[in-house]
Amino acid sequence: MKSNRSKTGRRRGLPGRLAGLGALTFGTLLAAACGGGNDSGSSAPVANAEQHSAKAADANQPFTDQVAYSMNAGDSLDPSQVNEGAAVMHYQWSSGSTTVNYTTTTGHLTASDANGNPEASMSYVAYTAPSTNGKPRPVTFFYNGGPGSSSVWLRLGSFAPTRVATPDPLLTNWPNFPLVNNAQSLIATTDMVFIDPPGTGLSEAVSPNTNQSFWGCDQDVGVMRDFIRRYIAANNLNGSPLYLYGESYGTPRTDMLALSLETAGVPLTGIVLQSAILNYFADATEAVAVTQSTSGLALATDTLVGYFPGYAEVAAYFNQVSPAPSSQAQYAQQMQNFVTSKYNSFGAYSQSWTLSQIGDPYGLGSPRLPSRSTLQSWESGSSLTYQALKGYFSTTPFQTTLLPGTTIGRYDGRVSLPNSDSRLQSDGDPSDILISQPFTTTLQTQLPNYLGYSAPNATYMPLNDSIIGSWDFTHAGQALPDTIPDLLGALQLNPSLRVLAINGYHDLATPFFNTEKQLARLQTVQNLNANLQVTFYQGGHMVYLDDTARGQLQSDLVHYYGGTPIPSALTLSTLPPTWADESPAGTPTLMAQSSKR
Helix, strand or coil: CCCCECCCCECECCHHHHCCCCCEEHHHHHHCCCCCCCCCCCCCCCHHHHCCCHHHHHCCECEECCCCCCCCCCCCECHHHCCCCEEEEEEEEEECCEEEEEEEEEEEEEEECCCCCEEEEEEEEEEECCCCCCCCCCEEEEECCECCECCHHHHHHCCCCEEECCCCCCCCCCCCCCEEECCCCCCCCCEEEEECCCCCECCEEECCCCHHHHCEHHHHHHHHHHHHHHHHHHCCCCCCCEEEEEEECHHHHHHHHHHHHHHCCCCCCEEEEEEECCEHHHCHHHHHHHHCEHHHHHHHHHHHHHHHHHHHHHHHHCCCECCCCCCHHHHHHHHHHHHHHCHHHHHCCHHHHHHHHCCCCCCCCCCCCCCHHHHHHCHHHHCECHHHHHHHCCCCCHHHCCCCCEEECCCCCCCEEECCCHHHHCCCCHHHHHHHHHHHHHHHHCCCCCCCEECCCCEEECECHHHHHHCECCECCECCCECHHHHHHHHHHCCCCEEEEEEECCCCCCCHHHHHHHHHHHHHCCCCCCEEEEEEECCCCCHHHCHHHHHHHHHHHHHHHHCCCCCCCECHHHCCCCCCCCCCCCCCCCCCCCCEC
16 A cells, blocks of 8 residues: 655555554454444444344354464465464444444465465455345455555555544544544445455465565466455355455556456456556656666656646645635646646656656756746646745655655655654654554554454564565566556456546545546547546545545445446546557557666
8 A cells, every 4th residue: 555765666555654563463463453432533442342242252263373474585384284264253333324243254265276286375354244135245355555565454444344543634643543433334335355465464375385486466466366266265255246456556466466367267346446556657756766777767757747736736735726726626637737738848857857756866967957937937827836836846856845844745645744853764754654653553452352363373464575675576578567458458358347446636656647547548449338437535545544535435435336327436438538658558568678777
């Protein structure tokens, strides 16, 4: 879900938030899901209230797993150690007039290849409920990104029956954010399975594989596919509607995984792409950092204009827009029109701008920046103040230049701290700071018996820092993944596949306009009638942390699962057309060969 930026590279998914967290005992992790209260912020224990009957409590099956799982790159389990044991617990969730009796299942399943050879023992947490209409319930597989993140952040932050309550974008009462009943849970709509990829959580490769065997785009997709196939078989779900929900790096994973599953004869009903980076080439800051090559600058102009509308939305939040926009949607459209009209003018500054965001590791000379008079000429069309325009076209990352003396968040640009705040010394992103210690505190202090699973000889790895540096980003013969062709392939195999792309207006890590432009490449395919919807919400990379956005998003997801159009969502035909320098949907972006510097 999140990432860190540095001069040598950035991480997509969640790594930055977990830098100070490290590995936790699974007993500690379980504490996070146990506390309670309600959406008003109460943290009174709710375990007894949730156990909906003595009969259900008697049916609880705690499980102690004695295996000493390791997340090290070269480690693996001996096949004799592999088990599929799981803890099974029973609870009750309520919101308004709706009450759902649900079950948590926590443990491992074994992903095996097509020949039945075990690949990895993968940890997961599932929330399931009985059908109320005689039909199989939908099942949604959730995962974060990184690469290198477990799924704990989606599980504790988004749509499970409990969540960590943050005051996003404020830091009020930081770091004491309680775990509360999640009134916006999806448990009444879909079963939810949160998956930890190998080397994260408690997921470990099975010998002769090692954890690092699965640290790459294609390798990861293969083992994730095989886990899902195993979960379907183990739970007799062949007739159930199946969904994928990926966040950040989890979105290119989803495009590739959807094609892999469809090719393997596992039909999906839908996929959700939240805070997407579907084509690494189209974000030149990523392309240069990951490849360590200036060839990644090929789409630098697309990158500069792609980030601009999101930056402008953040500037509006900080009253750097005059007149104040009537709505976030209206201003987003104004900014998209503005940058489209200035595309050629912006191109003159795009390479300097891109390199400034990652610290110009190649020393390409004096940066090229717009003159004062040029910036002033852009004030009327953009409605941005001169200070905001100057802050964007700068020799330093715009997180520190929009508001002098203040650092804004990359994952949620509305979160800010004065540069004098001591917390910035260990974490330069206020939107990391917002959640890092509060989530850690939740994991460490809540009651340990909610999931009923313990692993006394192992430590749960929310983030594995070793993975990002070892990840093989190659895909489809290219140095980086461009997964729009994968998405097209899945749609061609399954024309009824529902695709939902979720965006935060204030996300400065995976900006919404970039996502629109990448999905618009599907417009180049004749007679493609894709069931695609694109939605937008106030908030950042993890839009569900925002109280207003979470309710809107949950409502939209209920429409999505029900197969009805989401009000105000863009469709394929209403997306803005893709940039002229982009490849058609069926053709991966090609990166010109260039020596590394």
